[in-house]
Amino acid sequence: MTAPVTPALPLSQDARKRMTLDGLWQFKFEGEADWRSISVPSVWQSEFADLRDAFGTASYRRQFFLPQEWAEREISLHFGAVNYFAEVSVNGQPIGNHEGGYLPFSLTIPNSILKPENEIEVSVTLPSADATRYPQFPFAEIPHGKQSWYGPLGGIWQSVRLEARDTSHIKHAEVRADLSSGAVRFDLDLSASAAGAEVRVAVYGPDGALQAAAKGSGRTLSVVVPEVKAWSPDAPQLYRADISLSVADAIVDTTSVTFGFRTIETRGGQLFLNGAPLYMRAALDQDYYPEGICTPPSLEFLEDQARKAKALGLNTLRIHIKVPDPRYYDVADRIGLLIWTEIPNVQTFSDASARRMRETMQGIVRRDGHHPSIIAWTIINEDWGTRIVENADHRQWLAETYDWLKTLDPSRLVSDNSACFPNFHVKSDLNDYHYYRSIPERREEWDDITRQFAEGAAWTYSGLGDAQWRGEEPLIVSEFGVWGLPDPSKLLLQDGSEPFWMETGATWGDGVAYPHGVQKRFRALHLDTVFKDFGSFIEAAQWYQFANLKYEIEVMRAHPKIVGYVITEFTDVHWEANGLLDINRNPRVFHDDFASINSDIVVIARPNAWSAYAGELLEVDLSVATGGASIPDGATIRWTYGQDGERALPETGANAVASVGIVPMQMPETDVNRMLRIELEVLSNGRRLATNVLDIALYAKRNRANLPSIASKDPALRAFAETLGYPVSEPGKAEVNLAHALDESDIEAMHHGARYFVIADGSVPTHRNLRKDIPAGEKLYREMTIDERDMPVGIDQQLPGIGLIAREGTLWRGDWIANFSWIRRKGAFASLPGGPLLDLSFEKVVPHHVMTGFRTFEYAGPVHGGLVIGWVHKPAVTIAERRVGRGNLVATTFRLASVPAGTDPVAAALFDAMIATVNQSK
Template sequence: MNPATRERMSLDGHWQFWPDLHSKLAPRGLLGGTADEDTSPTEAELTSALGSPRAIAVPGAWQAQFEDLRSWAGRAYYERTFKVLGAWAGRRVRLCFGAVDYHCAVWLNGALLGRHEGGYLPFELDASDAIRHGAPNSVIVEVIDAGPGDNDPFSFDEIPHGKQSWYGPVGGLWQGVKLEASSPIFVHKALIHADPQACIAAVRARLGAPAAGGEQLVYRITSPGGHSVSSVHGAPLDAGATHEEIAIPLASPELWDPASPNLYSLAVSLLHEGRAADEWSDGFGFRSIAADDGALLLNGRPLYVLGALDQDYYHPTGYTPPSDDLLRTQVLRAKELGLNLLRCHIKVPDPRYLYWADRLGILVWAELPNWNTLTEDSKRRGRDTLAGLIERDFNHPSVVIWTIINESWGIDLAGDSSQRRWLAETFDWAKPLDPTRLFVDNSACPPSFHLKSDLNDFHFYKAIPDHAAEWVVLTKDFAAHPGRFYSPHGDAERTGRETQLVSEFGNWGLPDINNLLDNDGRDPWWFATGGERAGGIVEPRGVKERFTDWGLDAVFGSWRELVRHSQEHQFEAMRFEIEDMRRHPEITGYVITEFTDVNWECNGLLDMARNPKSYHHRLNQVNAPDVVFAVPGRRRYSTGDAVGLDVF
């Protein structure tokens, strides 16, 4: 075996699972626990107290897999047995988790490997001393998931959770798990700032363990076409060194953008006594993004944002994408719709989401999941989560914008000056962490506002045609008076150079529920959601019965005809709103709500299973970088009338 070759073993698949529905067991793995509380629960103990284990798929939240756990949050236990080869002996073995919601403790063969708090970030634990080579190993994970209303041991209101307060809690191992074997000293990660103006890839490489002394890092860059374009040796590392920074020049680099998603590759090799001991690699792209004098510039050229808000929920798996193929397909469908950006809304996407965005070419606007109440704990967790996300996703050229807060959720901007100060300070704190991207302080809607932001974005929702006149007034005011959308309390720090975007608007278009039934013709589990909204009329369950009970069959003739008319109305409403925004050159783009339906929300451009709607191949006629359209002076004319048109 080449000593530089890392070996990986996926632990995805079926695990044993015990939900502690009635809190029969005391938590063993809380942060700050005593020695007794650190003791691993055994499979026999779990079965004795909680009954026979269920089989659960990892990755995947338990709420999406068990009928009786749809809205349950609490404490649960996972167990999996596996073997590793004896050839791994003497290597550093790490147990790596993509994301676990919300708090977990991990034991291997009875030894506590560590704990982790936070539902969105990857983490890894050193398993080298606990693992058995050539013999069975047992890993047990205790998960504590907080749901709406929970306060002990974690307050749901004070942890980043995003739309879990809308669509239900998400708990457990919702991203993948793997083992990785490497040399004892290894390359943990490298952050790559690819500057297209300077023609330099600035690299900060970090080791997973301090250098012994004398090791050397070698950096090799491969072009988008697969050709080696640079090979640079770093200086010998001092004993105890944990990182190295180096600038690698590249002549005339190929740029990354949605039309030409040119990806380079960086491989970082660790040499020990002149021989390769480890290698790490990742893709990256030369791409710049800037807001300047009201324009949004991608690689120095004006960009008109043609975006859609993506809740990033999946049918029927909820938080977890069901397959790589679906992630690839949804990017292709987004591009068919004319979109150049997806706003992944207050949820952290699976890394595979960004993998396909990088390779197929679509911009991503990423966001920090919100909490409900701003306290010292939620401040700490929010910043820790954002810093971790920036590090995780730093090398993805598709990610161009970060949002800190959405619509003042979790913060009282209108009523508390200290919370406004915290947001402005957080903006200033975050900017140096990622100089390659733009930041939004608060993606605003009435009555909230901006304080300090690279983008002046705002959300407008009006039903069309009922409130078309109000829509026209809103967009005209937004274009003409951008300062009105900043804090009225005298503490805004507006430069006047911010880009203006309408970052949420949309209309509903019903899906054909026949495309969402399972193989046995049954409703998916999420059809039972939404009963608490709008008096229950948006709940998917029972919609065909309501169609008949309300006499809509007499109007439309069939369910499919209602769906067709609903989707055509959605298209016409969007066309009106898009054409109205395009009349104002000050508005440099928009984000449609939303990319896909989610549970009871039916305003997607695709349904929740990523099936197209009726206008799929027509939307790009109005949702395009350059469009020509005419607006008549009035809506009604008689035969022989002269028709006046304004052409845009």
């Protein structure tokens, strides 16, 4: 029963005593004879270089003195989390074990084995994938999350403490708070001997004042808090409940739990927090740390990163397939961040792994259910561990697990499978989907996929007849983004050495994820002739990342049916360099600018082109997305770039787009190519609601005087050059020959001094090089056989010795791991605005092919444009010149002829620069 409000009893000073066991323990890995010291909490992979990739069993031990005043009390040992299987002994006597790497457990130490001085020993097993050695729990069938990506994590990785308590005690308190009524229900898990004991609860408000109290003798208590203050990211109002257990009017145990009043729900395709529209501005957080890997270094560290998240404009973090240290949620509650949390995935679906995932989820809800910051759960990420595309049983299990979890915790949203191509949802509160495309390389694809998604694409749900799709699930792009690169100098250890992870990643992305030696590769490719120095390259890579995120966010915000997104990711994780912060939580160069595009109200400026000639009219489609905010009556949007303009905005509610329409902007006159920045702002009663910028590559009008003569066997190329103002002549008489590909006659002409410009855009079939024929001299070679197999021909062997490879289907395609494409701004290319990395102004001509066959020394001069992937790997070429006999060749994969001649300033400027380069060569 529940009694009326009464004051709490004074707390007994000896209700429960605690002793931390964090600190140095002795440690010995299997097969080792000697003990060594290890810090607890930590994983052995972070402590010992020789165990960085070690699976197996380790032993921990340490001593403790039992305080005299703890005599006659029940002594229990509490572990925050141990990965994966723990067996615990005290003074040589086993006291229990625990399976599961992410959740807390406690064991009672029998008083009969305790002494004044005691020794704890913990055997910890992290199983490998060898099912013959670990038949009970092979790695593939346990929840392990990203350990399969960044390396194993074994050991006592969360805090350990010793407690002295009464046999009558509170084991756990579950809190359910109702925002509409102020009612709070406490469901208590009490020890067996606490049956019939009196329980009291006192609830204190955000200001520390007593709000409500109750007492009773059962396992359920309820109170009503008057004038409830809702918890939200903008106002993280927290309440505290002090719960006491008393026997014979004496308090024998106490505990406290914090909670908040908030609701999260979906209606009509939108998210609502506390009844108000919510636009989710999130980042994926893998919860990895510089030195402790999975163990956060301190509470202050967690607080600092949370403040940085909010400074970036984030209102949500998606904890990626991992269960964090509970302090993570404490910080989110206090500072005000929404959290979306996931079950760590398995690799192989079986009855045992399915049971473990549900047990883990049940433990997560039990441990973390009181946190108002947590608003959503994910059961499966990207079909990892399940095979829902092909297995109907897995789809049924997923739908059933959704129902089970909604029953277990009806206060939060559930995503059944946070999906990506080619998997999907079966039954979910959220229609969330992942896709990655880089800009400018895949701009059109990003636009198209986003449009399809916003229009309710059928591919987001099972098409196999078993989808339970209501059609009004909120649309969230729950993973997107692209790599930048951190500054390696900010990642070094105190002694100046590299962190261990700089030599990991070689098995990911065909080797492009390997960080070690990045500066050496930068120098070897002579990129210091492209960028001022290595630091300038890193800065450019980070601005490239910002430009990608900016564009993609603006495209999503233009579709009001999309009500949220999750950026990949909050921080870099080891070799994975796509964070808004690096792994040490150092900000990117764009840190202070990011909130302007990552906020509720966002200005969207969509020009008909990102390049323009001086004096032209540029048409810009202007609109403003509101997110969880609104635009009041009388607001205006203003732009300035030397010529100012302003238009009224319609009054607009939340999660909508206020359209301004097409605004013609007169481009200023200029004699020098340059980047033009158009600044935009939304104003209401003198208050600035939003700002943004639009960068346009502004080109001076072309000078058509004294252009060299052009010859081409291709009528379309002749017409293209002629339209650009080049005089057209006959082959053999022209100064420059123009082609899409070469044959033997072209090579012969170059031997005698001819100059060629090849637009190798893939429009003419070749032999994966620049040749559309096969030299007669290769005939005998091609007819040779070994074991009846044709011998291959190197794609860079035929003159001019340049291979041509389509980017589609390769890492040069440019998606998640960035392709850093550059043009050296020297010589004829010096007048190109921006750079050296490509920006949106190149989107109409961006190459779909790359060239190979160039040695590193050639990057110092003959290579004028190229790209590297990730940590400066897999160099390829997009513009280069090469001597052939007495002649000269300039070749490019830029699609200069893919747009009508003269309509795109970038295409024309590149064409002019390459003609000038080949014509000037001697």
